[in-house]
Amino acid sequence: MTEAAIVHTAPPANLLGMTRAQMAEFMVSLGEKPFRAQQIMKWIHHRGVSNFDDMTDIGKALRERLKSVAEIRPPQVISQHDSKDGTRKWAIGVGGGNVVETVLIPDGDRATLCVSSQVGCSLDCSFCSTGKQGFQRDLSAAEIIGQVWLAIQSYDGFPSHSKRVVTNVVMMGMGEPLLNFDNVVAATGLMMDDLGYGISKRRVTLSTSGVVPALYKLAEVSQVSLAISLHAPNDSLRSELVPVNRRYPISELLEACNHYIAAQPDTHRVVTVEYTLIAGVNDQREHAIELAKLLKDFPCKINLIPFNPFSLSDYQRPSKNAVNRFWQVLTDAGFVTTVRTTRGDDIDAACGQLAGQVVDRTRRSARHLSRSENIQPIKLVNN
Numbered sequence: 001m002t003e004a005a006i007v008h009t010a011p012p013a014n015l016l017g018m019t020r021a022q023m024a025e026f027m028v029s030l031g032e033k034p035f036r037a038q039q040i041m042k043w044i045h046h047r048g049v050s051n052f053d054d055m056t057d058i059g060k061a062l063r064e065r066l067k068s069v070a071e072i073r074p075p076q077v078i079s080q081h082d083s084k085d086g087t088r089k090w091a092i093g094v095g096g097g098n099v100v101e102t103v104l105i106p107d108g109d110r111a112t113l114c115v116s117s118q119v120g121c122s123l124d125c126s127f128c129s130t131g132k133q134g135f136q137r138d139l140s141a142a143e144i145i146g147q148v149w150l151a152i153q154s155y156d157g158f159p160s161h162s163k164r165v166v167t168n169v170v171m172m173g174m175g176e177p178l179l180n181f182d183n184v185v186a187a188t189g190l191m192m193d194d195l196g197y198g199i200s201k202r203r204v205t206l207s208t209s210g211v212v213p214a215l216y217k218l219a220e221v222s223q224v225s226l227a228i229s230l231h232a233p234n235d236s237l238r239s240e241l242v243p244v245n246r247r248y249p250i251s252e253l254l255e256a257c258n259h260y261i262a263a264q265p266d267t268h269r270v271v272t273v274e275y276t277l278i279a280g281v282n283d284q285r286e287h288a289i290e291l292a293k294l295l296k297d298f299p300c301k302i303n304l305i306p307f308n309p310f311s312l313s314d315y316q317r318p319s320k321n322a323v324n325r326f327w328q329v330l331t332d333a334g335f336v337t338t339v340r341t342t343r344g345d346d347i348d349a350a351c352g353q354l355a356g357q358v359v360d361r362t363r364r365s366a367r368h369l370s371r372s373e374n375i376q377p378i379k380l381v382n383n
């Protein structure tokens with residue numbers, strides 16, 4: 001074949017993950033008016049349409065053009081499991097034999113979708129099933145928002161998301177969201193955008209293990225609610241459980257959270273502090289007392305999560321007494337403290353049990369983690 005005969009064609013753009021601004025830019029690049037972006041976003045996110053031919057208010061010529069350069073490709077569901085308690089878990093194929101998981105947890109008139117942001121995770125928290133599998137790659141914005149799309153589709157919740165299949169989203173599935181910064185910001189933006197899913201910013205929560213420089217960057221571009229995976233009341237114990245603490249200790253993490261809250265336009269924001277209780281490790285009365293002291297002046301509510309055992313871990317679930325004792329110390333100290341009920345454990349969908357399937361053949365974990373070093377902290381004006 002001659003050089004001239006080789007035709008390079010760009011892969012079709014997946015419109016599912018485009019923000020409002022990206023979609024407008026894309027339409028302009030096709031010689032269209034920016035308002036086309038709004039029409040197309042409504043078809044995708046309000047009506048669940050993935051076929052251009054179904055977009056009846058778009059002219060035939062543009063539909064044909066879109067078919068040649070773009071696609072709306074939702075995630076590929078490999079399996080779906082329903083728990084006795086109503087929790088539903090999807091396994092999503094993301095290529096190369098890799099699988100990520102998404103879980104919807106209905107609870108009265110709420111339904112919380114736990115969304116994954118990466119294939120595996122490089123941070124290797126000692127109590128986490130995902131961390132044990134290494135890291136493969138970041139999910140694209142389309143693969144992240146696609147988890148919301150498929151959950152609604154699965155319950156026949158389109159058009160217009162009228163049944164409100166998903167009322168809350170937590171970025172607490174597989175992966176560290178802040179190590180996939182741009183795609184997570186784009187996808188969470190779509191969750192909150194009226195042309196996307198219109199979920200309140202108080203109901204879209206990003207949970208981080210504490211990538212401090214990225215938290216400063218997040219304060220400039222996002223209004224999501226914040227949760228931190230703390231799990232220990234002091235640096236020596238936290239560094240054992242959450243290794244990223246060796247790089248960004250607790251004091252720096254809390255300072256970055258305070259900055260994030262101060263940067264938000266609305267008031268009365270609090271950070272959710274996630275604390276996984278592990279029998280004999282971090283569940284003693286003295287840990288609770290130390291935690292109360294640590295968080296004395298920190299605007300937060302505390303969510304206690306009794307550890308859910310999985311095969312690759314020797315950790316044990318704490319006794320009910322230990323959980324109650326811990327809760328009581330914090331409550332007596334004036335903290336709003338909840339204990340997360342275990343949901344979906346009969347389908348391995350409980351907190352910390354999401355494992356998916358990660359093919360980590362290449363030491364990507366170490367390389368990826370070093371990326372967090374490259375996120376430059378933003379200089380604080382008032383410090």
Ligand code: SF4
Binds near residue numbers: 122175229
């Ligand atoms: S707890 Fe989160 S940050 Fe830690 S290894 Fe698991 S997925 Fe990664």
